[in-house]
Amino acid sequence: MAKKKTIRTIPQERTPMREQDPKERARNFAEVACGYRLEDAMREAERCLMCPEEPCIKGCPVNINIPAFIKKITEKNYRGAYDTITDANLLPAICGRVCPQENQCEGRCTVGDTLEPVAIGRLERFIGDMAIAEGWENVPYVEPNRFRVGIVGSGPSGMACAADMAKAGCDVTVYEAFQEAGGVLKYGIPDFRLPNGVIDAEIAKLVKLGIKFKCNTLVGRLFTVEQMVTEMGYDAVFIGVGAGYPSFMGIPGESLNGVLSANELLTRCNLMHARDFPNYDTPIDLGRRVAVIGAGNTAMDALRVSLRMGAEEVHCIYRRSKAEAPARAEEIHHAGEEGVQFHWLTTPVALLDNGKNGVKGMRCQRMELGEPDDSGRRRPVPVPGSEYEFDCDTVVYAIGTNANPIIGQTSKLKLNKWGYIDADENLATSIQGVYAGGDIVTGAATVIQAMGAGRKAASAMKAYLGLRDSEAVYQAESTGSDGKLFGIELSERNHARLRLG
Amino acid sequence: MSEPSTALPESFEIVTRQDFSDVTYLLEFRHPMMAKAAQPGQFVIVMSHAHGERIPLTIADFDRAKGTVTLVIQAVGKTTREMQQTCKVGARLHAVVGPMGIPSHVGKAKKVLCVGGGLGVAPVFPQARAHKENGAKVIGVLGFRTKDLIFWDDKFAKVCDELIVCTDDGSAGLKGLVTLGIDKAFEKHPDIDEVVAIGPPVMMKGCVEATRPRKVKTMVSLNPVMVDGTGMCGGCRVKVGDKVLFACVDGPDFDGHLVDFDDLSHRLKRYATTEKEALEHWNESCRIRGHADLAVK
Ligand SMILES: Cc1cc2nc3c(=O)[nH]c(=O)nc-3n(C[C@H](O)[C@H](O)[C@H](O)COP(=O)(O)OP(=O)(O)OC[C@H]3O[C@@H](n4cnc5c(N)ncnc54)[C@H](O)[C@@H]3O)c2cc1C
Numbered sequence: 092m093a094k095k096k097t098i099r100t101i102p103q104e105r106t107p108m109r110e111q112d113p114k115e116r117a118r119n120f121a122e123v124a125c126g127y128r129l130e131d132a133m134r135e136a137e138r139c140l141m142c143p144e145e146p147c148i149k150g151c152p153v154n155i156n157i158p159a160f161i162k163k164i165t166e167k168n169y170r171g172a173y174d175t176i177t178d179a180n181l182l183p184a185i186c187g188r189v190c191p192q193e194n195q196c197e198g199r200c201t202v203g204d205t206l207e208p209v210a211i212g213r214l215e216r217f218i219g220d221m222a223i224a225e226g227w228e229n230v231p232y233v234e235p236n237r238f239r240v241g242i243v244g245s246g247p248s249g250m251a252c253a254a255d256m257a258k259a260g261c262d263v264t265v266y267e268a269f270q271e272a273g274g275v276l277k278y279g280i281p282d283f284r285l286p287n288g289v290i291d292a293e294i295a296k297l298v299k300l301g302i303k304f305k306c307n308t309l310v311g312r313l314f315t316v317e318q319m320v321t322e323m324g325y326d327a328v329f330i331g332v333g334a335g336y337p338s339f340m341g342i343p344g345e346s347l348n349g350v351l352s353a354n355e356l357l358t359r360c361n362l363m364h365a366r367d368f369p370n371y372d373t374p375i376d377l378g379r380r381v382a383v384i385g386a387g388n389t390a391m392d393a394l395r396v397s398l399r400m401g402a403e404e405v406h407c408i409y410r411r412s413k414a415e416a417p418a419r420a421e422e423i424h425h426a427g428e429e430g431v432q433f434h435w436l437t438t439p440v441a442l443l444d445n446g447k448n449g450v451k452g453m454r455c456q457r458m459e460l461g462e463p464d465d466s467g468r469r470r471p472v473p474v475p476g477s478e479y480e481f482d483c484d485t486v487v488y489a490i491g492t493n494a495n496p497i498i499g500q501t502s503k504l505k506l507n508k509w510g511y512i513d514a515d516e517n518l519a520t521s522i523q524g525v526y527a528g529g530d531i532v533t534g535a536a537t538v539i540q541a542m543g544a545g546r547k548a549a550s551a552m553k554a555y556l557g558l559r560d561s562e563a564v565y566q567a568e569s570t571g572s573d574g575k576l577f578g579i580e581l582s583e584r585n586h587a588r589l590r591l592g
Numbered sequence: 593m594s595e596p597s598t599a600l601p602e603s604f605e606i607v608t609r610q611d612f613s614d615v616t617y618l619l620e621f622r623h624p625m626m627a628k629a630a631q632p633g634q635f636v637i638v639m640s641h642a643h644g645e646r647i648p649l650t651i652a653d654f655d656r657a658k659g660t661v662t663l664v665i666q667a668v669g670k671t672t673r674e675m676q677q678t679c680k681v682g683a684r685l686h687a688v689v690g691p692m693g694i695p696s697h698v699g700k701a702k703k704v705l706c707v708g709g710g711l712g713v714a715p716v717f718p719q720a721r722a723h724k725e726n727g728a729k730v731i732g733v734l735g736f737r738t739k740d741l742i743f744w745d746d747k748f749a750k751v752c753d754e755l756i757v758c759t760d761d762g763s764a765g766l767k768g769l770v771t772l773g774i775d776k777a778f779e780k781h782p783d784i785d786e787v788v789a790i791g792p793p794v795m796m797k798g799c800v801e802a803t804r805p806r807k808v809k810t811m812v813s814l815n816p817v818m819v820d821g822t823g824m825c826g827g828c829r830v831k832v833g834d835k836v837l838f839a840c841v842d843g844p845d846f847d848g849h850l851v852d853f854d855d856l857s858h859r860l861k862r863y864a865t866t867e868k869e870a871l872e873h874w875n876e877s878c879r880i881r882g883h884a885d886l887a888v889k
């Protein structure tokens with residue numbers, strides 16, 4: 092056995108990831124971060140101390156066995172590393188790119204106490220990309236049972252729930268309103284951060300698991316959630332329709348042309364390919380000076396898409412300071428490098444009319460941080476007499492979303508006072524057999540939290556259907572099957588024992 | 593173990609195509625589930641091909657027995673002109689999603705005036721029929737620019753107790769705008785208790801101004817620029833009273849007396865320049881394709 096590593100013996104510097112040059116990339120949609128090469132991954136994996144108390148695992152919303160997969164990388168057992176990750180997380184190539192690791196696993200990493208933490212996200216992505224390139228997939232041995240499961244929404248929560256139910260042997264159908272599956276991953280997060288090819292590769296794996304995707308289906312209006320459980324014969328249903336319904340501020344000038352939500356901007360550019368107009372028919376009218384209000388991931392994406400669409404100046408307006416900005420640290424850093432100008436502690440009070448129903452500018456007010464509010468962040472308060480005007484011709488709102496009303500309008504599901512679906516700790520809703528998770532339950536959150544919710548609901552749905560819930564679904568294949576897992580005969584693994592309810 | 597009732601058409605086949613004029617055409621496509629679910633006042637979003645844009649179109653009719661849904665389309669921009677050329681019987685639409693929006697409220701009204709202007713004649717039809725089936729007396733007012741553009745007057749005649757046709761140039765029916773028809777209808781029937789008006793924003797604005805002094809509830813159907821139609825983008829926001837609402841999920845029907853039509857008209861012009869560019873690009877490529885075809889011959 093190799094001698095024990097200590098903080099002094101490991102490579103001190105975090106292994107950098109190659110990136111496209113900021114000047115160049117600010118004008119193209121190719122991926123910004125190019126990913127680790129084999130030697131980068133090997134070097135970074137050496138930085139892991141294999142801490143016995145495994146703090147990183149506790150920081151991970153789906154509890155990936157991080158030291159175990161990193162150890163497998165050091166042993167050059169990449170396939171093994173992939174199997175370890177996919178035991179907990181179905182979409183490593185996606186999560187490695189979009190998770191806010193600094194607040195999760197990397198935020199807890201022991202190495203981070205002294206040096207920069209182990210780049211867990213980059214290692215995860217490295218393995219996820221390798222799996223796509225090598226065509227690895229963990230299609231487990233699935234014995235079909237007689238249950239049919241319907242999933243509403245094909246975002247990360249729906250995909251994760253669908254995968255777990257399919258692995259348990261259920262016949263799973265995912266309904267999606269858009270013409271393509273993927274949810275926010277497809278319509279919201281741009282290609283330079285998460286290429287569509289990666290999402291499609293992950294969806295192709297789900298199709299191999301036997302999951303059927305039905306796009307162009309607006310559940311609630313084409314058929315209701317109640318009809319799914321009554322007429323359509325679904326034994327269990329999961330709702331993961333996301334938040335949607337972007338917020339505006341209600342200040343003067345918001346209905347001027349040139350004012351739009353980040354969701355509209357991003358959907359037009361990403362899903363509808365307005366960036367290739369007129370080869371694609373969807374237009375987008377971005378001006379030369381774009382101001383984006385907000386500093387979350389959505390705002391960063393809107394800012395960086397605007398640059399790539401040819402805007403000359405792109406400004407980020409945020410009422411708190413950089414320390415409170417909710418976006419991933421890496422996105423703020425990348426946006427700055429690409430030339431986004433940040434106006435911290437600033438809030439718009441009115442949008443100004445150019446006399447032709449367009450925007451000429453914005454009146455802003457400076458803020459300062461006061462007492463902490465309910466969220467624990469210091470509350471911004473206006474500085475008296477600090478108003479000033481600022482030129483821009485496009486204003487993009489990225490200040491959050493409210494609950495999408497369609498499911499509430501069309502079913503008897505109990506909602507909470509903000510209009511989100513009311514679910515218990517097992518994510519069961521007020522209708523028997525119907526579960527919900529992701530942004531439509533919690534409000535806008537993260538990809539990995541949505542996936543975690545999808546898996547949690549799946550586990551409750553299996554209990555409801557009387558299916559055995561085994562965590563390590565891939566073990567059989569990678570350990571070389573002896574036909575048994577935990578002493579259970581595999582053919583009996585997802586055997587339905589009894590039906591509750 | 594899949595049941596036919598849950599099977600969705602993988603593509604949406606056009607079964608009928610009818611041309612009402614040089615610019616107005618009807619498409620009927622097969623979608624049994626949608627035909628079963630559709631209610632008056634709802635709309636669909638159509639993408640005619642993989643590079644197309646998503647455009648909202650109000651459902652003009654549905655036939656539950658045949659399993660079909662009907663749209664009436666005016667060729668104004670690039671997409672609708674291109675569809676006029678490509679959407680023949682047997683062709684397939686890339687994507688159709690719906691029915692979307694809150695169905696029209698068909699309530700207790702006893703005498704209902706249904707007003708359709710131009711293309712708006714089509715989407716008002718399912719409402720006229722629903723009110724009729726609900727036992728109300730239905731009076732129809734249909735407005736067209738000229739006689740050659742008239743369509744569906746026969747269809748309306750079947751569900752209306754009285755029908756008034758108006759043309760701008762007087763080539764058929766009353767000479768004048770639909771507001772003249774509204775005045776005539778109220779003269780004869782002062783007890784009309786609900787008005788439904790669908791058409792271009794200026795026409796709907798005229799209608800609500802005609803009914804405002806009479807204090808009769810007037811519902812209008814708004815069709816702003818949309819992308820998703822699921823409440824996710826906010827592109828379709830409209831001003832209604834002191835609220836900003838999303839037409840796709842909060843509408844598309846609203847109380848006309850509260851709607852800010854000027855705001856709607858301005859917002860409809862949001863993409864005017866880029867749309868013109870798309871149309872020019874398309875005309876150009878049609879011209880080039882035309883030449884290429886000639887060259888082959
Ligand atoms: C621009 C942007 C950038 C982001 N960046 C990050 C990031 O870097 N990292 C991170 O962790 N998180 C990020 N997030 C947040 C993250 O994407 C979401 O929290 C996550 O996608 C939520 O997943 P979900 O499954 O709940 O819903 P969604 O991903 O929203 O998917 C819901 C799907 O359901 C469909 N749908 C809605 N209604 C119906 C219906 N009635 N019938 C059928 N289908 C329906 C929708 O079309 C959609 O496809 C970002 C969000 C945005 C908008």
Ligand code: SF4
Nearest residue numbers: 139140142147200201
């Ligand atoms: S906390 Fe950091 S060093 Fe410790 S096991 Fe996890 S990744 Fe490795």
Ligand code: FES
Nearest residue numbers: 821823825826840
């Ligand atoms: S069309 Fe996007 S919210 Fe209505």
